[in-house]
Amino acid sequence: MSNQAQTAAEPTIWLNREVPKVKRTTVPTLTAVETEPSTECGNCHSLTTNTVLTLNHYVCPECDHHMTMTARQRLQWFFDSVEQELGQEFRAGNPLKFVDSKPYPDRMAEAQSKTGESEGLVVMAGKLKNLDVIACAFDFRFMGGSMGSVVGDRFVQAAEKALAERKPLVCFAASGGARMQEGLLSLMQMARTSAVIERLRLAGVPYVVILTNPVYGGVTASLAMLGDVHIAEPRAMIGFAGKRVIEQTVREVLDEPFQRAEFLLEKGTVDMVVHRHDLIDTTHRILAKLSKKAA
Ligand SMILES: [Zn+2]
Secondary structure, three states: OOHHHHHHHOOOOHHHOOOOOOOOOOOOOOOHHHHOOEEEOOOOOOEEEHHHHHHOOOEOOOOOOEOOOOHHHHHHHHOOEEEEEEOOOOOOOOOOOOEOOOEHHHHHHHHHHHHOOOOOEEEEEEEEOOEEEEEEEEOOOOHHHOEOHHHHHHHHHHHHHHHHHOOOEEEEEEEOOEOHHHHHHHHHHHHHHHHHHHHHHHHOOOEEEEEEEEEOHHHHOOHHHOOOEEEEOOOOEEOOOOHHHHHHHHOOOOOOOOOEHHHHHHHOOOOEEOOHHHHHHHHHHHHHHHHHHHO
16 A cells, blocks of 8 residues: 555544744845945946945956046045145136036036035145155046146146145146136146146156046146156046047047057057056155155
8 A cells, every 4th residue: 555545544633734834034135235335337337335446446346447536535545644735725717708508607616516626626735655745636527627727726836836845746637628618718728837847847856647537638738748757547548639539530440449548558658557556656666766866
């Protein structure tokens, strides 16, 4: 006789009654990116928590994409200690009464409330390891890091301080070029900044440019290409006119890596391409060497 037949013959008593199953509700485990403020990588679209991103110097841990840093993040990251912020007294006027889709003062107010900055260039003096350094950084979020007269004023003031105190000057460039709302006054900043850099050169005060993504137009045509040494971040786009404009002019398709930092290194426009993790040490080493030579 089979077992099945035996089971079927058994009377139904409380002992062999089926016990109701306990319902288990599974609580999903949330990953860090679901519980903490996170940022999406513009290249691989992976999410990274802001804490991890800060510790990794705003470099995507998945694909090594160097994300944009704000001017203030950049300088606070760069300096061991900040002693002073310069140039906050300069404020833009509206000499041309410029209006495009909206008046220039409205655009300025919008940029200021979006970024929390009064202008597109932030200047700080501080310590980089054992060196006294003056550094400025463009904020690309502020009207595309465009160079208006206040950006010029701040840069010239920083350079003059560097000159007077014989401290090296560092510039983190990130800009779309001149600020069209200021017309000729904006273009004049190219001459002003170039002139003060020449004074630095004559006095033997080091000036190092770090080209971050992107640097274009009037900034490339002046202060960003006049350094003693040009360091670029990996894959940064650097040029004068944009790729599309050149393609339309020369009627040729310009593929990758045209205008990328690595391409410019190959062509001799930049001196080195340095990963952000090594940027502070490399810049310090260069400044220390140049300062020693200048002394
Ligand atoms: Zn990525």
